[in-house]
Amino acid sequence: MTKVIGLTGPTGAGKSTAAGIFRSLGAEIIDCDRLAGDVLTMPECIDALKKTFGDDIAPRGSVNRSLLAERAFRSPEETEKLNEITHPAIIHEMERRISAGKEAGVPIILVDGALLFESGVYRSFDATIAILAERELRLRRIMERDGIDRKQAEERAGAQKNDAYYRSRAGYLLNGGEGTASLEKQVKALFLRILEE
Secondary structure (H helix, E strand, O other), X not given: OXXXXXXXXXXXXXXXHHHHHHHHOOOEEEEHHHHHHHHXXXXXXXXXXXXXXXXXXOOOOOOOHHHHHHHHOOOHHHHHHHHHHHHHHXXXXXXXXXXXXXXXXXXXXXXXXXXXXXXXXXXXXXXXEEEEOOHHHHHHHHHHHHOOOHHHHHHHHHOOOOHHHHXXXXXXXXXXXXOHHHHHHHHHHHHHHHHHO
16 A cells, blocks of 8 residues: 655755655655646746736746745745745645556655645645754755855745744654765665554
């Protein structure tokens, strides 16, 4: 029987690295960031984003993601507007892929997404995992990964929930702040535990 697991946590904590380790162990990964990228190419989504964040975010029909991020992560209210536009389409595609994975008999489907708790989709999962790391480390990772300055990184981190929020909701926790070797060990142990449950 297929198990559907949610992987979440604040930006820069190591979700992508953890998901890659799960993939190497045989899990099928549904990356909600990738789905969000797909959604940003849909004409109806682009129109809604232009109305909300300004025509200049998609001057030639394709979304300028860095400009959208700059505006959408300015405040929790702006982030919420972005989520209201993109989430329904992301959730629809995620559910379609979960169904396909179940039909194919995949043992574990891992849904990698930043907003699994906020959106409520985690309720249909068999388990949830949150990956956490110290704020300072996360900020450094975000600046390096996205090529942005500290102020922008702090805005992105500030638009998300604190560690206590994830700790109180997740069934399992991973520490993403101790390097890849440590994370690999944690993920392997957790993968086996979930398969046995």
